[in-house]
Amino acid sequence: MEQIETAPPPSRPAAKATGKREQTKQQNRQIILDAARIVFAEHGYGATTVRDIIRATPLASGTFYNYFQSKEEVYQAMQDETALVIRPKLREAREKATTVEEFISATFQTFFEFVLRDGVDVRALRHNADTMRMRMDTPEVIAGFDELREDIEKAIARGLFPPVDADYLMASIVGVAFEISERMARRAEADAKAAADFATALFLGGIRSLPHIANGNPADSGA
Template structure:
């Protein structure tokens, strides 16, 4: 009797492509599930059912639903941070620094549909993860840029820690309200947040 055929192992390049495709499929499916039924109601089985992968494949990439949720947030945060920081660094005035950054963030939410739906359905869960490294990195970058603006004379002398915390918190909460509107009012959200902080900065700077 002949020995059963054994499948040849995939070349290293193909293996990496397959791993990347599987991970992307899991993230895409997880984003859909979390947007449809919410983080609390979702389970790993719900995610796997939408991937077409074997049930055990999920655990080759993520240990649980929390880790895949965090991965989704991290990927979105990286893109959002890049857009916001580019807007701040291209600003020629305090108004452009504040307004440009808020517009960049709110436009990202409106344009990136998976992130839009993830936040719309899971805002309360996301709030508990603000201390995560990728989410916290945005706060650190804002603090650095505020210090640079103060050193350059664009920003009056203020408590940078308080200001950064307030600006990040307002961006998230206004963004949550914005994605609940139909259609999302990007310009209105940007104008409101900018006026709020520009007025506050002016008043605090004059105190």
């Protein structure tokens, strides 16, 4: 297991808003987070200990507790980091939408593409004895859900959507997005476009208008 260190500072004298103390603090926090990502992915969430994380680091065990209370909190910070990356993308994608189709399609397409590209979590989260999944609804993740619901409510107000239960609709989109993204990532030829097309069609027109394929057999079967 490699130890994680940030690259040596390129000695930029200017544009330095913070002192050495503050710099080191941010650095240490990031060192711990980076190490945690690797260790979680390697051993699974349940099996990793705070000691495992800190051992993958040049820091001492006591230092860990200056930054996080527990491995749960590290995990939460990781989730927040991820949520903060994807949320603006989703928001932006939906903002451009002028039709229901664009709204739904943009949401799924953006999400699935993100999962395939940066989907480190998906693999890491489930490593737990290969059967345990975890989802932590951190403040930033919940904020992402709220944004989706707000956007739905706005769309309803604009007359873009009919007046439906925005909470349940948001929940449905979230459920389909997470569940399909897992299946998608397992397929030999993971295809974000195809997955987004499926989900979009489902939400747009329901089962009757789902894309037809050759037989009942999809591209290929996962597990």
